[in-house]
Amino acid sequence: MKLLEVKKLTKSFGGLMAVSNVSMVIDKGELAGLIGPNGAGKTTVFNLITGMYSPSSGTITLFDGEQGKPIQGQKPNKICNAGVARTFQNIRLFRDLTVLDNVRIAMHRSVKYRLLSCFVHSPGYRSEEQRIIDESIELLKIFNLDGKKDELARNLPYGEQRHLEIARALASRPKLLLLDEPAAGMNPAETAQLSEIIRKVRKLFNLTILLIEHDMSLVMKICERIYVLDFGSVIANGSPDEIKSNERVITAYLGEDAIDA
Amino acid sequence: MSKGFNKKAFIKTLALLLAFSVVQLLIRFNIISYYYQDILARVCINIILAVSLNLITGFTGQFSLGHAGFMSIGAYTCALIIERVPTVYGFIAGVILGALLAAFAGFLVGLPTLRLKGDYLAIATLGLSEIIRILFINLDSITNGAAGLYLQRRFVNWFWLYLFTVSTVVLISNFVRSSHGRACISIREDEIAAEAVGINTTKYKVIAFMIGSFFAGVAGAVYASYNYFIEPNLFNFSKSIDILVVVVLGGLGSISGSIMAATVLELISSFLQSVAAIRMVLYAVLLILIMLFRPGGLMGSRELSVAMLTELRKKAIAWLKAMPARAVHAVRSIAKGSGKPGDKSAGKGRVDG
Numbered sequence: 166m167k168l169l170e171v172k173k174l175t176k177s178f179g180g181l182m183a184v185s186n187v188s189m190v191i192d193k194g195e196l197a198g199l200i201g202p203n204g205a206g207k208t209t210v211f212n213l214i215t216g217m218y219s220p221s222s223g224t225i226t227l228f229d230g231e232q233g234k235p236i237q238g239q240k241p242n243k244i245c246n247a248g249v250a251r252t253f254q255n256i257r258l259f260r261d262l263t264v265l266d267n268v269r270i271a272m273h274r275s276v277k278y279r280l281l282s283c284f285v286h287s288p289g290y291r292s293e294e295q296r297i298i299d300e301s302i303e304l305l306k307i308f309n310l311d312g313k314k315d316e317l318a319r320n321l322p323y324g325e326q327r328h329l330e331i332a333r334a335l336a337s338r339p340k341l342l343l344l345d346e347p348a349a350g351m352n353p354a355e356t357a358q359l360s361e362i363i364r365k366v367r368k369l370f371n372l373t374i375l376l377i378e379h380d381m382s383l384v385m386k387i388c389e390r391i392y393v394l395d396f397g398s399v400i401a402n403g404s405p406d407e408i409k410s411n412e413r414v415i416t417a418y419l420g421e422d423a424i425d426a
Numbered sequence: 427m428s429k430g431f432n433k434k435a436f437i438k439t440l441a442l443l444l445a446f447s448v449v450q451l452l453i454r455f456n457i458i459s460y461y462y463q464d465i466l467a468r469v470c471i472n473i474i475l476a477v478s479l480n481l482i483t484g485f486t487g488q489f490s491l492g493h494a495g496f497m498s499i500g501a502y503t504c505a506l507i508i509e510r511v512p513t514v515y516g517f518i519a520g521v522i523l524g525a526l527l528a529a530f531a532g533f534l535v536g537l538p539t540l541r542l543k544g545d546y547l548a549i550a551t552l553g554l555s556e557i558i559r560i561l562f563i564n565l566d567s568i569t570n571g572a573a574g575l576y577l578q579r580r581f582v583n584w585f586w587l588y589l590f591t592v593s594t595v596v597l598i599s600n601f602v603r604s605s606h607g608r609a610c611i612s613i614r615e616d617e618i619a620a621e622a623v624g625i626n627t628t629k630y631k632v633i634a635f636m637i638g639s640f641f642a643g644v645a646g647a648v649y650a651s652y653n654y655f656i657e658p659n660l661f662n663f664s665k666s667i668d669i670l671v672v673v674v675l676g677g678l679g680s681i682s683g684s685i686m687a688a689t690v691l692e693l694i695s696s697f698l699q700s701v702a703a704i705r706m707v708l709y710a711v712l713l714i715l716i717m718l719f720r721p722g723g724l725m726g727s728r729e730l731s732v733a734m735l736t737e738l739r740k741k742a743i744a745w746l747k748a749m750p751a752r753a754v755h756a757v758r759s760i761a762k763g764s765g766k767p768g769d770k771s772a773g774k775g776r777v778d779g
Contacts (some may be wrong), residue, residue, distance in 0.1 A: 215622060217621075217622075240626075241621035241622050242622075242625055242626045242627070245621075245623060250623070251622055253619070253622075257618060257619040258616075258619070259611075259612055259615035261727065262611065269605070269608060270605075270608050270609065270623060271623035271624065272605075273605050273606075273608070273623075273624060273625060274624045276605040276606075278605075280633070283604035283605075283606045283607060284597045284601055286600050290604070294604075294605070297605065333623060334623070336623070337624045
């Protein structure tokens with residue numbers, strides 16, 4: 166069953182075609198990878214899906230069961246509320262807020278009290294706040310961050326900042342999670358730990374995940390389907406094994422001569 | 427958990443009532459003179475202004491230079507109503523209507539301008555408050571133009587000042603601790619990330635702007651009734667800057683910082699009144715010093731809390747306890763002419779020599 170369908174997606178910045186005619190399908194529950202050389206347009210595809218950019222042409226459809234809903238060109242907060250959450254390539258935490266606050270803010274859309282209750286802190290307000298705190302801590306436990314809930318996000322080590330960003334993305338209860346280079350800057354042990362966590366949250370939250378990654382060991386190990394992007398176009402898609410032996414992919418990564426050698 | 431919370435709230439309420447009664451009694455028995463009552467009133471009005479601007483600039487991160495404009499809307503509304511209904515009910519209606527009109531103006535202005543960022547927003551809000559001022563100057567038939575409005579009676583007393591100041595502080599600090607308030611703070615922290623986690627940034631910017639303007643309107647209304655007299659030029663650019671200075675000095679994102687800074691600055695400028703010539707110079711020097719030594723403002727983005735005070739007390743006690751030892755050490759190292767290799771004074775001596 167489809168969850169996300171991207172059709173003929175194109176984005177040009179002036180004369181530059183950053184993404185051209187990209188079509189892809191992500192099934193529900195799938196763990197898909199988006200790879201490609203630097204500058205291939207991977208992050209641009211993410212930005213288009215999450216509404217940071219609006220596409221020059223093409224459609225992005227998010228499915229809820231059989232029902233498809235176009236989301237292209239909508240504002241990021243609308244798309245997040247429709248069930249697509251993301252992390253960023255260069256970590257974008259709320260650095261000067263606590264770990265707990267980072268997660269609590271992302272839970273805002275589930276908050277039931279109204280604006281006026283904010284001023285008077287009614288009993289309903291208090292129980293709702295308590296629920297938010299409890300659920301946030303539950304979420305932080307998955308990432309072993311519950312002990313650090315009162316620390317400022319900026320003071321966490323790099324790897325934990327990456328984990329916190331994933332936790333924050335999960336706090337908005339998404340159906341589809343987009344991870345932009347989650348393993349960037351991590352050592353092999355941390356990367357292994359990360360792939361464990363990705364597997365775990367996918368099962369726990371019944372998630373569909375699309376990730377961009379340069380670490381091929383991670384991608385080949387955990388992804389079920391891989392899309393390869395080069396110069397803004399999809400040049401291949403398939404299972405890790407198919408991608409490994411695809412000539413166009415090898416050419417894109419290693420150059421023309423690599424195949425003969 | 428909830429019982430403990432109630433106890434805390436109870437103690438807070440009791441403390442607030444006690445503070446009110448003590449000052450009320452002191453005023454009643456003329457222990458606080460008119461001079462000090464005047465300072466007290468100006469402190470209260472400044473607190474309302476600073477805390478409300480802090481919500482916009484400190485918590486939501488939207489640099490606004492138009493706060494005096496919203497204040498003037500509240501002031502004129504209240505003054506015009508009191509002119510027609512010179513009773514305390516007229517005053518109350520004036521405060522409420524003035525605040526609502528200011529909030530409405532905040533809404534009208536916020537929608538188009540809050541798409542701007544940083545300096546551009548500052549310039550837009552500055553322009554806006556100037557437009558409001560010019561409007562009040564030119565609406566002769568209603569506002570009496572540049573000559574201003576005189577009011578016959580003053581309705582503001584310590585009770586109203588205290589009520590409005592405490593309500594402003596309590597309501598705004600409740601708001602910033604709520605989920606909606608956290609949404610505002612997330613905009614300051616990282617607007618793109620806030621949008622990505624589902625916060626409607628435009629909506630919360632406008633909400634913060636409206637709440638801030640609302641309380642600026644309250645401050646204006648109270649000011650009008652307190653001062654007997656208002657004219658458009660009281661609410662010019664430099665008034666907006668004055669408020670901003672209080673907020674920055676107290677710490678962007680710290681309500682207790684704003685309260686402290688509003689109090690301290692008002693006291694300083696009052697006590698320096700006798701040396702008017704050097705008053706502005708001293709004022710400026712003070713600002714520069716604070717910005718040099720505490721660039722985040724007096725409080726940074728922290729709030730004054732019981733935990734913080736105990737921490738401070740512990741530090742102070744430790745410091746005092748270490749005093750004799752430190753003194754002995756200092757005397758010894760001076761007497762010897764050189765101390766241990768790590769010793770600061772010894773190190774200095776070597777460099778000098």
